[in-house]
Amino acid sequence: MVVSYHIWFGRVSGGVDVFLLISAFLMTLQFTGRFEQQRPRALIRHWLHLFRRLLPAVVVVLTATLLAAYFLMPRSRWVDILNQGWASLFYYQNWVLQKAAVNYYATDHSLASPLQHFWSLSIQGQVFILWPIIFAGAAWLAHRYKLRYRALLTYIFGAIFLVSLTYSIIFTATNQALAYFDTFARLWEFALGTLVALVLPGLYVAKSARVVLGWLGIAAMLSCGILLQVQTAFPGFVALWPTLAAACVIVAGQSGSRLGVDRILSSKFLVRLGDNSYALYLWHWPILVIALAWSGKDHAGWLSGTVIVALSLVLAFLTTKYVEKPLREWKWPEVRRRRAAIAVVACLAAACVPLGGFTGYQQWEKAAAAERAYRDNPGARVFDANYVDQADKSAPLAPSVELAAGDWPVFDGGCKSDDAALTNICSNDKPFASKQILVLGSSHAHVWSTPLLELADKRGWDVQVITKGYCPVTLTKDKKITQECVDFNKETLEKAIAMKPDLVLTTSTRTDADPGTSEFVDASWVSEMKRLNDAGIPVVAIRDTPRMKEPVPDCLASHKDNFSACDANRHAIFADTNPADAIAGQIPATAFLDFTSFFCNDKTCPAVIGNVMVYKDDNHVTRTYMSTLAPYFEQMFLSATGWT
Numbered sequence: 001m002v003v004s005y006h007i008w009f010g011r012v013s014g015g016v017d018v019f020l021l022i023s024a025f026l027m028t029l030q031f032t033g034r035f036e037q038q039r040p041r042a043l044i045r046h047w048l049h050l051f052r053r054l055l056p057a058v059v060v061v062l063t064a065t066l067l068a069a070y071f072l073m074p075r076s077r078w079v080d081i082l083n084q085g086w087a088s089l090f091y092y093q094n095w096v097l098q099k100a101a102v103n104y105y106a107t108d109h110s111l112a113s114p115l116q117h118f119w120s121l122s123i124q125g126q127v128f129i130l131w132p133i134i135f136a137g138a139a140w141l142a143h144r145y146k147l148r149y150r151a152l153l154t155y156i157f158g159a160i161f162l163v164s165l166t167y168s169i170i171f172t173a174t175n176q177a178l179a180y181f182d183t184f185a186r187l188w189e190f191a192l193g194t195l196v197a198l199v200l201p202g203l204y205v206a207k208s209a210r211v212v213l214g215w216l217g218i219a220a221m222l223s224c225g226i227l228l229q230v231q232t233a234f235p236g237f238v239a240l241w242p243t244l245a246a247a248c249v250i251v252a253g254q255s256g257s258r259l260g261v262d263r264i265l266s267s268k269f270l271v272r273l274g275d276n277s278y279a280l281y282l283w284h285w286p287i288l289v290i291a292l293a294w295s296g297k298d299h300a301g302w303l304s305g306t307v308i309v310a311l312s313l314v315l316a317f318l319t320t321k322y323v324e325k326p327l328r329e330w331k332w333p334e335v336r337r338r339r340a341a342i343a344v345v346a347c348l349a350a351a352c353v354p355l356g357g358f359t360g361y362q363q364w365e366k367a368a369a370a371e372r373a374y375r376d377n378p379g380a381r382v383f384d385a386n387y388v389d390q391a392d393k394s395a396p397l398a399p400s401v402e403l404a405a406g407d408w409p410v411f412d413g414g415c416k417s418d419d420a421a422l423t424n425i426c427s428n429d430k431p432f433a434s435k436q437i438l439v440l441g442s443s444h445a446h447v448w449s450t451p452l453l454e455l456a457d458k459r460g461w462d463v464q465v466i467t468k469g470y471c472p473v474t475l476t477k478d479k480k481i482t483q484e485c486v487d488f489n490k491e492t493l494e495k496a497i498a499m500k501p502d503l504v505l506t507t508s509t510r511t512d513a514d515p516g517t518s519e520f521v522d523a524s525w526v527s528e529m530k531r532l533n534d535a536g537i538p539v540v541a542i543r544d545t546p547r548m549k550e551p552v553p554d555c556l557a558s559h560k561d562n563f564s565a566c567d568a569n570r571h572a573i574f575a576d577t578n579p580a581d582a583i584a585g586q587i588p589a590t591a592f593l594d595f596t597s598f599f600c601n602d603k604t605c606p607a608v609i610g611n612v613m614v615y616k617d618d619n620h621v622t623r624t625y626m627s628t629l630a631p632y633f634e635q636m637f638l639s640a641t642g643w644t
Contacts, residue, residue, distance in 0.1 A: 217248030379628025422469030
């Protein structure tokens with residue numbers, strides 16, 4: 001289900017929800033059986049045995065994916081893949097994706113991480129830690145207070161089911177993208193599997209009913225991804241569809257009828273496929289994503305998809321036969337816990353070596369480049385009349401293509417960021433400063449924090465930042481400005497007036513990514529600046545920076561010997577004159593700064609200036625370039641404000 005829907009249909013099937021339910025069902029049978037047979041719970045031994053079985057296939061797929069990504073995927077995505085590699089290995093990938101607010105339903109799988117599918121394994125791994133603790137705790141209570149073990153577990157997991165499902169419904173309705181990867185929003189699916197295992201021994205279902213339940217469950221499971229709009233509903237109450245369907249198939253069990261669906265499900269082919277299903281899940285997604293990234297396509301066709309499925313099946317079979325099965329049957333680690341622990345650590349080490357080596361190499365490369373940066377990566381200093389070029393012509397670009405994505409401003413006081421809402425509340429941690437500056441606006445205003453922070457550090461000023469992506473200071477909705485942005489700006493302006501900072505810094509104009517749209521000043525921008533000015537708050541407004549025709553890091557990676565191929569035509573992306581000039585006289589307490597000459601010449605807006613990558617994507621200026629601009633920002637800022 002998962003593989004076919006992902007590869008051939010580009011949809012989510014609901015198969016993962018079934019997968020989570022079944023894993024809890026089987027684990028419950030295991031622990032209730034131990035209790036009834038009066039065998040020790042032995043949690044440490046259980047966890048070591050479990051992860052010793054799960055990790056070998058993970059390590060093989062993870063290592064192969066890193067190697068393939070190195071050769072076949074853009075360098076700009078390496079750091080993200082590396083970070084997700086660590087998260088996948090240690091079962092917290094879902095939290096990483098949740099923080100990044102990843103769109104799991106995006107139709108363009110070529111832009112996804114090849115390790116993104118580890119989110120479900122991460123949630124499963126977390127539950128594999130939590131559930132045994134609950135089983136062991138319930139066993140202790142049952143012995144201590146002479147309680148019926150199954151009944152006690154039914155109450156406990158019934159409560160978990162109801163609370164988690166309620167939470168999941170509410171969270172999905174308010175923020176579905178975050179809820180999808182949330183562990184607690186998924187616990188009810190595991191709890192449902194546990195409840196099925198607990199009540200199943202006491203159920204009597206007639207043969208005819210088993211036949212009906214089996215076919216009903218299979219039909220509902222297979223049709224889920226087609227009939228349901230999972231893009232806006234999972235994992236809320238709608239996810240009851242595939243999970244209850246799976247429960248129907250489990251309850252149907254062996255019907256004993258030649259008309260039962262179990263005759264098909266018990267066929268040698270499907271049982272053999274089931275034996276390889278874990279490895280198949282691990283392999284299919286990285287093969288799909290890497291193939292699409294390499295080919296430049298955004299989805300697989302029927303022919304290419306069939307090739308991907310076939311390759312996934314072959315690799316799954318080989319992994320199961322030559323890695324997973326031999327290590328699972330290896331008796332040496334089962335003799336003592338110490339041996340099992342050694343086996344688990346050895347698996348982790350096998351993956352940590354390439355991950356750590358890659359991470360260490362990047363850090364070394366970054367440190368080495370930083371030592372030579374002033375000479376070899378002058379950036380905006382090349383515009384200085386007194387600049388003398390002493391750079392090594394073979395010096396690497398700064399920041400590197402791999403590290404560009406993370407080249408945001410750095411604050412001593414840190415940031416409270418909400419990636420889902422695209423908001424940043426940051427500070428340089430100088431509460432008793434002589435002056436306070438507040439940065440407002442979109443992420444384009446946020447990147448100007450870098451030269452401002454360097455200036456503030458010299459003068460001992462306090463810098464506070466309240467910004468939101470895709471949300472310049474405006475109260476006018478349009479095709480890009482949402483109501484959420486308007487509401488954010490209303491609230492932020494009230495905060496600004498209440499804070500009464502010595503100055504507000506923001507952007508004045510807005511560039512747009514739509515073809516044919518010129519640079520402009522938002523309709524309500526002047527009135528909002530006037531409102532700040534009337535409150536006694538002066539404003540410094542900076543002209544927006546250009547938007548490039550494509551993501552610069554990817555372009556530079558494809559044109560290693562010709563960076564100019566990534567330059568943009570100035571007249572196609574930027575206004576010939578500053579649109580803010582026409583309204584400057586209306587708000588005399590607002591000073592206007594224009595740094596366009598540091599980004600564009602008469603004809604082009606270069607992607608690289610002074611061996612520094614100007615843009616971290618297609619529109620945000622890198623912290624590295626902004627830092628080289630700091631001396632010129634300081635001159636213009638002090639001149640505009642009259643501060644010393």
